[in-house]
Amino acid sequence: MTQAIAVATAVGNGPAFSAYMGSNAAFTSGTTTKVTLDTEVFDTANCFSSSRFTPNVAGYYQINGKIRVTGTGCTASVNIYKNGAQNIIGTYVTPTGSVVFSTVSTVLYLNGSTDYVELFGYGDTTVGSPTFQFIAVGNTCEMSGCLLRAA
Amino acid sequence: MTLLEKIKSIYPELTNMDFSPFGTIVLQNDSDGKGDYIAKWEHPTLARPTDEELA
Numbered sequence: 001m002t003q004a005i006a007v008a009t010a011v012g013n014g015p016a017f018s019a020y021m022g023s024n025a026a027f028t029s030g031t032t033t034k035v036t037l038d039t040e041v042f043d044t045a046n047c048f049s050s051s052r053f054t055p056n057v058a059g060y061y062q063i064n065g066k067i068r069v070t071g072t073g074c075t076a077s078v079n080i081y082k083n084g085a086q087n088i089i090g091t092y093v094t095p096t097g098s099v100v101f102s103t104v105s106t107v108l109y110l111n112g113s114t115d116y117v118e119l120f121g122y123g124d125t126t127v128g129s130p131t132f133q134f135i136a137v138g139n140t141c142e143m144s145g146c147l148l149r150a151a
Numbered sequence: 152m153t154l155l156e157k158i159k160s161i162y163p164e165l166t167n168m169d170f171s172p173f174g175t176i177v178l179q180n181d182s183d184g185k186g187d188y189i190a191k192w193e194h195p196t197l198a199r200p201t202d203e204e205l206a
Contacts, residue, residue: 034181
């Protein structure tokens with residue numbers, strides 16, 4: 001019973017964050033590019049820095065990501081990277097106009113010390129370069145996450 | 152000329168799908184000022200271009 005309460009407390013007070021990209025950023029067509037998430041909405045355990053979430057509690061984390069990409073004939077796909085390597089590929093969106101959104105959601109184990117996650121986006125345009133686009137809070141590129149279950 | 156354009160000039164048979172997240176080649180930029188690079192090359196028949204070819 002004590003252990004169950006302790007685990008529940010750890011999860012209830014576990015790291016959680018939300019951050020978004022606060023300005024436009026062009027990138028090279030056909031290239032998977034790290035999204036600079038320069039604005040924090042919240043970061044309960046100070047585990048988010050330099051567009052990277054490195055939680056200090058080991059466990060299973062819900063991680064969500066979204067990119068908004070604009071460009072002529074643009075396709076796009078968001079990616080969650082774990083420890084610098086592609087881990088989960090999000091929806092692959094083909095052009096219906098000049099703006100596309102791609103989303104991803106997953107549960108990852110993170111070891112609470114060295115493991116980290118980052119948001120990457122792929123875009124491919126028929127003309128010119130794609131752009132990660134900021135319109136407003138909630139209408140841009142963003143990533144969020146929280147501890148679901150301590151290890 | 153971008154890295155993608157250089158590679159496609161060497162291998163015109165490659166399409167954009169080869170570079171998509173579901174393709175066999177991943178070009179990556181870590182937004183650290185170091186530019187684009189080949190993060191993965193798993194094409195079944197075409198060899199990874201050398202640095203000299205991409206220069």
